[in-house]
Each structure stands twice: as structure tokens, then as C-alpha cells.
Amino acid sequence: MAMIFLGGSRDIFELPVPAIERIGAIVAAEHGVLIGDAPGADAEMQSLLAxxxxxxxxxxxxxxxxxxxLGDWAAYHIPPPVGTRGFAVHAGKDREMARRADFGLMIWDGATPGTCLNVLRLALIGSPCVIYDTMRGRVATVQSTADWRALLHSAGTDVRREVEARMTADERLALEG
Structure with missing residues (x-):
């Protein structure tokens, strides 16, 4: 059974039809799903799966x-380091889902850095990720860090700056290598 990391932007409250169809295919194939607990895309995908x-x-x-x-599924607590605040509170659980995933499916608003970083985390371990970019109305598959850089480049300077600010030293180092 392949493990699929489903994720997305907290500002997305309506899933694109092709993403709904892709999730239906994941269910039909009986793949395992790793998903976060955030409002927005995570909760919308949880609702669909439930x-x-x-x-x-x-x-x-x-x-x-x-x-x-929403489906009363098994829950995996990944506590943040003591004193962690803001986006970093949830980054550890995102890294863990990426680590366990064979593939990813992300619903991205084209601007939020967290979803973009999850795509990078998957690319760094060689797990392909399909991204539904709702801002630009397009679908892309990221299979490498070169693909991820192209995705990030299309997002614009402000998003690139935010993503780079949230990267860990290990993620930066892996991109340089």
C-alpha cells in the first residue's frame, strides 16, 4: 500500500474538481493517507475522505x-520542541508526514509557504507530488528539487522570501547539494 501525504493551504475551503477525483482514485486504490489537522484544505480533504x-x-x-x-481516524501526535511558536509548531508534523510518504498531493493557493515547503520535503526524498495551484489554475507534478525551484520561481519574490525564511538549515543544505 502506497502512502500519500495530502496537504494544502489553510485558506482553501473548496477543493478543485480534479483533486476531488484524484482523492477518489486514492480511495479506490486503497492507498494509505497521511493528513494534517489544519482548517482549510486539510479539513476539506478529511471531510471528503470521511x-x-x-x-x-x-x-x-x-x-x-x-x-x-473528521473520520475519527488514528491520530499521531508529533509535539513541537519546547518554546516553538507560530508556523514552526506544525512544521515537525509536516516533516514527519513527508518522511513517511511515497507520494504527495497538495492543494496550494500559490502563496502560502508551508504547502510549498511540504512539496520541497517530498522532493528532497524523491517522493513525487502533484500540486493543484488554485491561484494560477494549473496542475504540476514535482519530482525533483529542480521542479520545486521552478514552482517556487513562479510564486514570486515575496513567497520565495517567506519560504526561504522558514527552511531549516538541513533543507537549505540539501538544496545546495
């Missing part, structure tokens, strides 16, 4: 309890 009564789902969360676990 509607299928799909069982092969693990919800990853950083807080003591998941913010969303």
Missing part, C-alpha cells in the same frame, strides 16, 4: 489533540 467512510487515514497533529479529525 464521506467515503475511508479507513486508511492517519491524522498528524502538533497540539495535544487534533484540531480536526
Amino acid at each position: 464521506g467515503y467512510n475511508y479507513d486508511h487515514v492517519g491524522v498528524f497533529h502538533a497540539r495535544a489533540e487534533p484540531r480536526n479529525n
